[in-house]
Amino acid sequence: MTSSMLFNIATFSYLISMLAFFTFLAVKSKHVGLAGSLASYFGFIVHTAAILLRWKESYDMGMGHAPLSNLYESVVFFAWTIILIFGIIDLKYKYRVVGAFVVPFALLGMAWAQLGMESGIQPLVPALQSNWLLYHVITCFLGYAAFAVACGISIMYLIKAGKEDSAGTTQAGGIISMFPSIKILDDLNYKAIIIGFPLLTLGIITGAAWANYAWGTYWSWDPKETWSLIVWFIYAAFLHARFTRGWVGKKAAVLSIVGFAATIFCYLGVNLLLSGLHSYGGGG
């Protein structure tokens, strides 16, 4: 059994999970919803084992480093953190249907990594040979994942709010009826972001500490640094907007989606489109 096979099983599990959640929306059977959750949990366990196995494989190859060193490994880890945060929200708040809008993000990541990327284990270049790698990558991606979940919830919010507007004040029917109320969606969005914001803050701080340790500058307005700060500003605006009239509800949902778009740009766009110091994640 290689880690690559396990990653494929995890990817397939997320596919099943996503399809189950979509079916759940249509047929409204509790069992189907449960199946969706269980499939994603099974995938998560296999995914975890795969990451650990890949870690071990790198030691067997004499390189010995955490599997967080290039684009492929980071996308795989990102998918893992998304399912982790989804699992926490699912178990804690029991709004299973959220899975239909969150698991696809993880599936997309895994499918892209497994089908479209070079997956070989490479040795660590000198710049990455540091314990900060672990702290920095883990905190950043847990933050990103919380924002991904918030984005999925915000999309649900906008769909539901839009339908309810056009349908008048009455509760909208069809697929939408499975959605939690917009009040709950708004609250879940907030809850996901208050998980993500401190993690992003920690991610930026560990990144700064590492940069200071490796290069002697904790902040150099490098595109990656700047984009992480842009993301931080957007979510800081979101958190303040919640206490302002006229900024709750739809605008907050839009801000959450914009925030996640900026997060994705910070993660992928900067490496693939802009140049800078943070080039390890590119190409892969």
Add this chain to the structure above:
Amino acid sequence: MKNVREDIFFDKNPWKSGSVTLTTSNRGFLQALWDFFCSLKLAIFLLIMLATTSIIGTVIPQGTPPPEYLQTISDGKYKIYQALGFFDMYHSWWFILLLYLFTVNIVACSIKRLPRVWKVISEPTLVMDDSFEKTLGLTHDFKMNGDAASLRDKMTAFLKGEFAEPVVTEREGEFHLFAQKTPYSRLGVYVVHLSIIVIFIGALLGSFFGYKAYVNIVEGTGTSVVYSRSGQKPIELGFTVRCEDFAVTFYDTGAPKEFKSLLTVIDGGQVVVDKRPIIVNDPLTYKGITFYQSSYGPAGEGGLYHFTVRERKGGAPVKLSLHPGERTLLPDGSSMQGLEAAQEVSQFVPQFRGAAARIEVTPKGGGEPQAFIVFQNYPEFDAQRGADLIFTYDGSDEKMFTGLQVAKDPGVWVVWTGCSLMVIGCCMAFFMSHKRVWIRVRKGHVTLGGSANKNQPGFQLAFDALVDKLKQQ
């Protein structure tokens, strides 16, 4: 959410902040200015402005823009960018102004709201009277037998055991108990605000009293001067740093594995640091100045390439030494030139390890020159080329230089303090809530009231559990 909102800011309508209309009176103007800087809308506006304008510097190259880039933009555009400071936008007047406004906004918001929050913490409402009870979302009423004093003692013990030590107040024959948990969590937001100011102070300290510099040191030599990264201004270190040796190693794939310099520090004629290895991610700090492994290269001075040449048909091998680019005559009348050499060839030719040189041999009397690589670790390799002369590379004594980033930043600890405060403040603000429980003992009635400033559903569960426990007593 309404509850939370009012609880945090503690005034009925914090958004409509007083008289916003401009009046001709000075006081009116100052009031309006103050209200402007205290407003949350300004905070949101500034955050969004900082986010959007920051994008510019990630798209337009910062510093001295490369000529390739300048060719892609028109003259007019260049002038506009230049005028707006887009080539160094994070230090442009308008970006700095945004940061100043942001700072003033944070300070003003905190000055306005902190005293009220502090009052909630330091002067809690100890008595739950009927009108206050109505404002609480969570209440529960019990009928209980027993005189007031014994009920008071029972409730005091109950709160102490199940929640927190209560404060007991007696009023008109009624007993009022008040207990609270983590009141200081209300300060979380202000801790985060303070942390931003602390980080700014740290950054300013660094820019006034520190520097960022670089220096290249050739192996076997030392320097006491480094050069500022902005403007190449020389900076005296006050001591000497020597590079004893530089080495680079590679993985089998040809990717670099380690860049290592051995540094010696000589201060006042004494060796204070002796041959300390520094690598990327492991710098050397002496007297508050830190040296970071950053780059390397051939020193390009005095280096000689050494070769051995022998004829295929036999005879004594001939040793040759020549400078890079130098041409020399060979025993058979042809000539050779050492083009370039590398300490480690695997990054160019992944199948091979060790040092190698690229040479060019021109046949006797002219003709097509031939360029090829010879390896130090594979002396027989060149024989396979089939030519009459067989070359072996014996290495070079070319010196390398190590490129070091040099930084002095006395503000860095202030920045880390600010960062720690920010994380602590975030945790206080997001994950802790100020939980309060009141108990009123009145003629055979015991009334419980509770409130939390955050996460009400979570507190409701805790409150219900408290009520259940009291029922069992």
